[in-house]
Amino acid sequence: MESIIYLISHVVFSSLRVLFLAVEEKVVKTDCAMCYHSCGLNVYVRNGKIVKVEGMPEHPLNQGEICPRAQAIPSFVYSPDRLKYPMERKDGGWKRITWDEALDKIAAKLNEIKEKYGPEALAAFCGSVGVENLELSTFAHEFLAAYGSPNFISVESICFRARILARMITFGMYPVEEPEKAQCVVLWGHNPDSSNMPLARYLHKAADNGSVKLIVIDPRRIPLAKKGLHLQIKPGTDCFLALAALNVIINEGFYDDEFVDKWTVGFDKLKEHVKNYSPEKVEEICGVPSSDIKKFARIYATTKPACIVQGINTLDQSINGIQNSRALSILQTITGNIQVPGGWTRVPRLRFGIKLALVGKPMGADEYPLFYQIWGRTAAFGQAMVFPDLAISSKPYPIKALIVTGGNPALTMPESGKVREAIKKLDFLVVMDLFMSETAELANIVLPACSFLEKTGIAYDYGVCHGMPYVLLRKKAIEPLWECWPEWKFWTELGRKMGYGERFPWKTDEDVINYQLEGTGITLEQLKAEPSGFFFTPKEYGVKGFGTPSGKVELYSETLEKHGYDPLPTPRESPYPPFGDTEITKEYPLILTTGARVLEYTHTQMRNIPQLRARVPDPLAEIHPSTASKYGITDGETVIVETRKGRIKIKVKHSEDILPDVISIPHGWEQANVNFLTDIEARDPISGYPELKALRCRIKKIS
Numbered sequence: 232m233e234s235i236i237y238l239i240s241h242v243v244f245s246s247l248r249v250l251f252l253a254v255e256e257k258v259v260k261t262d263c264a265m266c267y268h269s270c271g272l273n274v275y276v277r278n279g280k281i282v283k284v285e286g287m288p289e290h291p292l293n294q295g296e297i298c299p300r301a302q303a304i305p306s307f308v309y310s311p312d313r314l315k316y317p318m319e320r321k322d323g324g325w326k327r328i329t330w331d332e333a334l335d336k337i338a339a340k341l342n343e344i345k346e347k348y349g350p351e352a353l354a355a356f357c358g359s360v361g362v363e364n365l366e367l368s369t370f371a372h373e374f375l376a377a378y379g380s381p382n383f384i385s386v387e388s389i390c391f392r393a394r395i396l397a398r399m400i401t402f403g404m405y406p407v408e409e410p411e412k413a414q415c416v417v418l419w420g421h422n423p424d425s426s427n428m429p430l431a432r433y434l435h436k437a438a439d440n441g442s443v444k445l446i447v448i449d450p451r452r453i454p455l456a457k458k459g460l461h462l463q464i465k466p467g468t469d470c471f472l473a474l475a476a477l478n479v480i481i482n483e484g485f486y487d488d489e490f491v492d493k494w495t496v497g498f499d500k501l502k503e504h505v506k507n508y509s510p511e512k513v514e515e516i517c518g519v520p521s522s523d524i525k526k527f528a529r530i531y532a533t534t535k536p537a538c539i540v541q542g543i544n545t546l547d548q549s550i551n552g553i554q555n556s557r558a559l560s561i562l563q564t565i566t567g568n569i570q571v572p573g574g575w576t577r578v579p580r581l582r583f584g585i586k587l588a589l590v591g592k593p594m595g596a597d598e599y600p601l602f603y604q605i606w607g608r609t610a611a612f613g614q615a616m617v618f619p620d621l622a623i624s625s626k627p628y629p630i631k632a633l634i635v636t637g638g639n640p641a642l643t644m645p646e647s648g649k650v651r652e653a654i655k656k657l658d659f660l661v662v663m664d665l666f667m668s669e670t671a672e673l674a675n676i677v678l679p680a681c682s683f684l685e686k687t688g689i690a691y692d693y694g695v696c697h698g699m700p701y702v703l704l705r706k707k708a709i710e711p712l713w714e715c716w717p718e719w720k721f722w723t724e725l726g727r728k729m730g731y732g733e734r735f736p737w738k739t740d741e742d743v744i745n746y747q748l749e750g751t752g753i754t755l756e757q758l759k760a761e762p763s764g765f766f767f768t769p770k771e772y773g774v775k776g777f778g779t780p781s782g783k784v785e786l787y788s789e790t791l792e793k794h795g796y797d798p799l800p801t802p803r804e805s806p807y808p809p810f811g812d813t814e815i816t817k818e819y820p821l822i823l824t825t826g827a828r829v830l831e832y833t834h835t836q837m838r839n840i841p842q843l844r845a846r847v848p849d850p851l852a853e854i855h856p857s858t859a860s861k862y863g864i865t866d867g868e869t870v871i872v873e874t875r876k877g878r879i880k881i882k883v884k885h886s887e888d889i890l891p892d893v894i895s896i897p898h899g900w901e902q903a904n905v906n907f908l909t910d911i912e913a914r915d916p917i918s919g920y921p922e923l924k925a926l927r928c929r930i931k932k933i934s
């Protein structure tokens with residue numbers, strides 16, 4: 232009996248041991264690429280499969296916390312909707328092809344187009360994922376340079392680069408906000424609870440324990456507005472408000488005269504200019520009581536240090552984009568909040584070895600010369616807003632092929648009607664994506680991309696968005712799924728097929744990283760040795776000078792003047808005026824603001840992830856109950872929203888938190904695509920950025 236028991240237990244024990252040994256578990260320390268914040272992650276992998284994702288406690292940004300999108304990573308990576316192999320459009324449907332066939336077909340078509348129309352007839356577009364993954368934009372540039380086309384266009388024609396440009400014009404450098412060390416934080420068109428989880432986390436704590444004074448400038452009473460002074464501004468009137476605040480600060484002598492004397496040019500002209508913008512006059516335009524404008528200006532100017540956190544895009548995606556950003560830069564400057572802890576500071580950055588496609592002028596360079604180039608430094612970015620006209624008219628030259636990686640422009644670029652018409656006019660569209668996006672659906676060839684956990688790379692730049700000189704290796708957690716490839720491999724193999732082999736020597740992820748790290752002083756070995764990442768240099772405060780032509784902060788900008796733009800922030804009249812009594816305001820009585828972020832989704836992504844969709848099942852247009860009652864519209868009712876450009880059907884959500892007569896519609900939903908309502912021609916004359924935050928619309932009941 233005993234021996235039988237022994238035998239059984241031996242067998243059970245040994246099989247358990249075999250089972251146990253077969254289970255291979257590891258924790259991969261990496262970052263989250265579900266949006267550009269790049270929060271630190273611990274990814275749990277069992278037997279080559281991601282089983283769980285947690286925040287990395289030691290990461291300086293998110294300190295262990297993650298948002299619902301990161302929690303959904305396993306469902307995202309293993310989604311049944313993933314593109315699994317290359318496909319070609321055939322007879323109205325999709326036909327599976329091999330990578331080799333796909334590359335042969337693309338190479339043949341690109342050769343044909345080059346021969347017939349010249350190399351500039353090919354453009355490459357990188358979307359949000361495309362610019363936030365160094366690899367994607369690096370290789371698009373590499374390929375275009377080899378092919379001979381200057382036409383690199385990206386989401387930066389609509390996102391982030393305009394604020395960089397405005398600060399470059401003003402400071403000759405790009406200083407970054409440092410709200411964590413500020414005593415006063417002004418959230419200007421930015422709702423961290425939806426779009427910036429790490430900052431929301433910090434600000435709620437700081438506001439609750441009284442260590443920061445909060446001021447919120449937003450047409451919606453966002454969660455943090457309830458913890459500070461809220462200026463419920465009418466969309467599109469920010470430049471006026473900033474000028475009124477400057478008026479108060481200068482009139483009441485709250486500016487830092489020592490800093491102004493030593494480090495700025497144009498103060499006298501500014502002083503004269505802001506006389507036209509008294510709080511009383513601006514109250515009529517912005518809808519913010521003059522007493523609140525004064526209160527804001529006084530708190531902001533007298534609490535040190537103070538930090539305006541400028542909405543990532545709210546102020547840029549405006550007819551007055553560059554001037555808005557300039558006005559905020561000037562506020563930070565004259566209050567002495569530049570190059571001090573808790574203000575705006577230049578952050579040392581790693582210059583990764585990207586070779587830009589410098590093979591002539593890209594599209595839009597003549598219309599938006601500063602966007603393309605400032606003080607001889609070539610950005611090598613085309614302005615994507617000119618793409619639809621160029622593709623439709625073929626003037627001054629035709630665009631016949633487009634390769635899209637990490638973006639979904641059919642849904643995210645303004646005026647989707649026109650963008651889709653332009654895409655349909657192309658002879659050839661290739662889209663590399665994880666999913667069959669709305670843009671991929673229009674393609675001739677779709678290519679399956681690896682997710683960020685299936686390859687090794689470098690985490691997105693913590694300097695430019697968070698002011699942290701920090702670097703982290705984005706590590707491969709699992710092998711590429713199905714037939715998915717990293718982008719570098721696609722561009723490299725295509726380059727080889729087209730006879731550019733010498734320019735495409737890379738064979739592995741690590742070769743690519745070594746190439747990108749060239750000249751940074753950082754090595755792959757160092758990155759591997761510090762799996763949680765590290766600060767590569769300390770931050771430096773104090774002023775040594777500014778890189779502008781005058782060597783000072785240019786309150787009055789001669790660069791702008793020389794190019795025929797307003798040298799001082801001056802709001803221009805919009806084709807969609809947010810105030811006043813004109814034909815269009817009568818015809819379209821409501822102000823439409825678009826693209827307020829939703830925590831569960833990044834742009835057009837993740838609607839197909841069940842646990843996220845369950846949290847936010849539908850696109851919702853937010854309006855005040857008093858506005859809704861004017862039209863007899865109940866909470867949850869589906870209505871028609873109409874602009875001069877188009878109409879969509881969308882469900883209404885009543886909210887006491889939004890300014891009356893304003894309607895806020897998120898972007899990224901195909902079933903209620905707000906970009907059918909936007910206008911790609913309504914642009915900031917300096918950056919070319921479209922107006923997305925203050926349009927005119929009307930709503931109708933569905934009868």
Ligand SMILES: Nc1nc2c(c(=O)[nH]1)N[C@H]1C(S)=C(S)[C@@H](COP(=O)(O)OP(=O)(O)OC[C@H]3O[C@@H](n4cnc5c(=O)[nH]c(N)nc54)[C@H](O)[C@@H]3O)O[C@H]1N2
Nearest residue numbers: 420421422426466467542543544545827828829830833834
């Ligand atoms: N969850 C999530 N996070 C994201 C993204 C995402 O898609 N999803 N996208 C990322 C990207 S690429 C970007 S660019 C950023 C965008 O980040 P931001 O541009 O900062 O967008 P939000 O944080 O949504 O804040 C916009 C706020 O501006 C207000 N607003 C609207 N019109 C006006 C106006 O005319 N004036 C003022 N003062 N306020 C106005 C809105 O009510 C809203 O509360 O978010 C990033 N983070």
Ligand SMILES: Nc1nc2c(c(=O)[nH]1)N[C@H]1C(S)=C(S)[C@@H](COP(=O)(O)OP(=O)(O)OC[C@H]3O[C@@H](n4cnc5c(=O)[nH]c(N)nc54)[C@H](O)[C@@H]3O)O[C@H]1N2
Nearest residue numbers: 358359390637638639643663664668680825826834835898
């Ligand atoms: N009306 C209005 N429109 C807006 C805005 C607004 O506020 N209002 N905001 C604008 C802003 S700020 C931005 S940044 C843009 C964003 O615009 P886009 O960048 O065009 O939008 P995304 O949905 O982020 O597109 C990313 C695509 O990349 C795919 N993808 C994900 N990971 C990978 C990968 O590793 N490799 C590849 N090849 N593909 C991958 C996704 O599936 C998705 O299809 O939208 C803009 N559009």
Ligand code: SF4
Nearest residue numbers: 263265266269270298
């Ligand atoms: S905010 Fe969320 S989605 Fe964005 S990087 Fe952090 S955890 Fe990922």
Ligand SMILES: [Mo]
Nearest residue numbers: 359390391544
């Ligand atoms: Mo963006």
